[in-house]
Amino acid sequence: MLSIYNTLTRTKEEFKPINPPNVKMYVCGPTVYDYFHIGNARSFIMADIIRRYLEFKGYEVKYIMNLTDVDDRIIKKSISEKRDAKLVADDYSKAFFEDIQKLKIKPADVYPKATNHIEEIIDIIKKLEEKGFAYNIDGNVFYNVNKFPEYGKLSGKKIDELESGARIEINEEKKDPLDFALWKKAKVGEPYWESPWGKGRPGWHIECSAMSCKHLGETFDIHAGGNDLIFPHHENEIAQSEAATGKKFVNYWVHFGFLNINNEKMSKSLGNFFTARDILKIYSAEAVRLAFAQTHYAGPLNFSDELLASAEKGLEKLKNLAEKIEEEIKINRVDGIIPQLEFEKYKTNFEAAMDEDFNSPQACAVIFDFIRDVNRAIAENENINIKFYLSVKEFLRKTAEGVLGILDFSKASTQNDGALENDLIELLIKLRHDAKLEKNYALSDRIRNELKNIGIELQDSKSGTTYKKIKIKNVNILPPGEE
Ligand code: AMP
Ligand code: ZN
Numbered sequence: 100m101l102s103i104y105n106t107l108t109r110t111k112e113e114f115k116p117i118n119p120p121n122v123k124m125y126v127c128g129p130t131v132y133d134y135f136h137i138g139n140a141r142s143f144i145m146a147d148i149i150r151r152y153l154e155f156k157g158y159e160v161k162y163i164m165n166l167t168d169v170d171d172r173i174i175k176k177s178i179s180e181k182r183d184a185k186l187v188a189d190d191y192s193k194a195f196f197e198d199i200q201k202l203k204i205k206p207a208d209v210y211p212k213a214t215n216h217i218e219e220i221i222d223i224i225k226k227l228e229e230k231g232f233a234y235n236i237d238g239n240v241f242y243n244v245n246k247f248p249e250y251g252k253l254s255g256k257k258i259d260e261l262e263s264g265a266r267i268e269i270n271e272e273k274k275d276p277l278d279f280a281l282w283k284k285a286k287v288g289e290p291y292w293e294s295p296w297g298k299g300r301p302g303w304h305i306e307c308s309a310m311s312c313k314h315l316g317e318t319f320d321i322h323a324g325g326n327d328l329i330f331p332h333h334e335n336e337i338a339q340s341e342a343a344t345g346k347k348f349v350n351y352w353v354h355f356g357f358l359n360i361n362n363e364k365m366s367k368s369l370g371n372f373f374t375a376r377d378i379l380k381i382y383s384a385e386a387v388r389l390a391f392a393q394t395h396y397a398g399p400l401n402f403s404d405e406l407l408a409s410a411e412k413g414l415e416k417l418k419n420l421a422e423k424i425e426e427e428i429k430i431n432r433v434d435g436i437i438p439q440l441e442f443e444k445y446k447t448n449f450e451a452a453m454d455e456d457f458n459s460p461q462a463c464a465v466i467f468d469f470i471r472d473v474n475r476a477i478a479e480n481e482n483i484n485i486k487f488y489l490s491v492k493e494f495l496r497k498t499a500e501g502v503l504g505i506l507d508f509s510k511a512s513t514q515n516d517g518a519l520e521n522d523l524i525e526l527l528i529k530l531r532h533d534a535k536l537e538k539n540y541a542l543s544d545r546i547r548n549e550l551k552n553i554g555i556e557l558q559d560s561k562s563g564t565t566y567k568k569i570k571i572k573n574v575n576i577l578p579p580g581e582e
Contacts, residue, residue: 101156101454103321104397106329106352107253111456114351116320121159123315124150125349127307127324127332128164128210131191132172136372137387137402138358138365140202142325144388144504145355145396145459147204149323151502152453163314164207165307166192168214169300174289184290188214198375203384203504209314213306217292220301220309223343224281224294232342236272238284238297244277247338253352254330261330279335281305304335308343311336317344323353327364356398365402378407386411389505392459414506416470417499420491421511423477427488435482442490445469449498459503466499524555528564531557 101114116122126146129135135143146164153160168188177184192212199206213220224240227233232246244250244258251257261277280302285291291298301309311319317340324333333352340348357364360371378387390410394400445465452461473491477483492508499506527546534542547557556569 102456103351103353104456105350106333106354107349109255112351116158117318117350120157121161122153122321123161123319124153124163124321124323125307125311125315125319126162126164126207126322127328128166129191129195130167130170130172131188131195132170132176133191133367134194134374134376135198136365136367137375137378138372139325140198140375140378140387141358141391141400142323142355143199143204144202144391145457146323146353148388148392148459148503149321149353149396149457151205151504152457155453155497155502156450161315162205162207163209163211163311165310166195166210166212167303167306168192168212169290170303178288185214194376198379201379201384202375202387203507211310211314213301213310216306216309216313217294217301219313220305221282221294223305223309223312223339224301226343227281227339230342232338233281234274235282235296238282238299239272239280240282240296241273241278242281242335242339243274244279244338245275247342249341250277250338251334253334253337256330277331279304279331281339304332305339307332308336308339308348312340312344317346317348319349321351321353322349323355326354326357329354353396355396356394356400358400358402360402362399362401373402382407382411383414385414385505385507388503389414389463392503392505393463395460396457413467416467416474417495417506418511420470420473421495421506421508424488424492424495425508425512427483427485428492430485432482432485435484436480437484437487438476438480440472440476440487440490442494445494446498453502462498462503463505466495466503469494524550524566528557528566532564 102111103114104111124146126143128143129139143164150160150162166188169184173184173188177187180187224233227242228235228240231243233240233242235241251261254261258277262275282294282296282299282305283302284296285298285300289300291300311322322333322336329352337348359365363369363371365372375387386407387410390406391400393410400406445468448465448468449462452458452465455461476487495506496508500508527550531543531546534540534546550557550566551569554569555566558565558567
């Protein structure tokens, strides 16, 4: 039985989807004004692990992640870069897709963009206005929080407590400091759309209410995002959606702890961040994922070089075993012994861990116990039947690769092919060297040119010849299901 800690009820609850085996899940995605940082990546990766685990359990997950592509920060960037806000958003959306692919994050079913949902956004605001939850002041439309008695139920605060809180925007026009913008009147030079309230653009919160409703319906199973979104973003989404539809918006609210640096939240505004793409130049995606999976999603995690270096080291054991498995599968020994290992026990333990509010650190521990026991069996026995390796692979494929994304079997076999590739290139370098000694320059040039044609460039120096791989064509990454 899977249980999930629900921010809304502040308890761990048994997970009961509305329409099993279907599960509908919405995750707040990036505001595309810059490359995302490794703190954002923590939220995206933990959401991905949850989604993959639901699929492991046999659920059919419809997974939506929005892109906020109209926002103050995008406009600010477009002014500083002196180019259209749309171009800024397009460029960083493209970068977002490249980076999540590198992080082995499974693509969402749809990545809705706010600017493609202006009509739906206007419809909800109109409904809120009709029902008396919204008021228009000179082209700015605000949500009236005092009309929604349950306001504060997600963050667990009462309206008057929230009002005395520091981080609310002061605006003379609003009836209450907690009221928030549904529609913002256009300022000179800003992107705008026509609306019943004049030219303007949507507020951030209403975008998620509109996009989640369009793609998942009025009530859906899971809504996730970082802790910073509980208030006001998710609180406001609930107020808007429930006031508009009269129905419960979301059954399970899941929130991710912050990735911190020196116990402070990693964020663009504090300047204490590393972009995910820079981190991936140093560490593998698997190491980043393992480092994150080894801490429970809800708690804080302190980011450091050591964290990733130690994950990279931990992965060695997993990679070595994966390579051994691939080698043995090639050898294909059909006789020999099959060591006794209780595969079911590890599977049960892995599932029990993840069933307990996605306890991925415990699930990682199960995988490392499994590796230790498999290695012991390999050390204690000679001539092991391929069936054993196939069972080991099956377990790791479903858990380490399938759910956690900390292993890539295709890399384990290409690493072997990589060694072979290296040997073959070295052999050609030697043959070219011999051809040169025999003054057969036609042949030596041919070897150099034909290698170059397939993306291998030879570099001669006094100490000998080395090679490097060069790009032979550009590969375009097409974002899946983008709207
Ligand atoms: P943003 O692009 O700022 O809207 O953030 C995208 C996602 O990353 C949201 O779900 C945020 O809650 C999350 N996020 C932002 N900073 C951090 C952090 N330091 N640690 C974990 N998640 C974060
Ligand atoms: Zn959102």
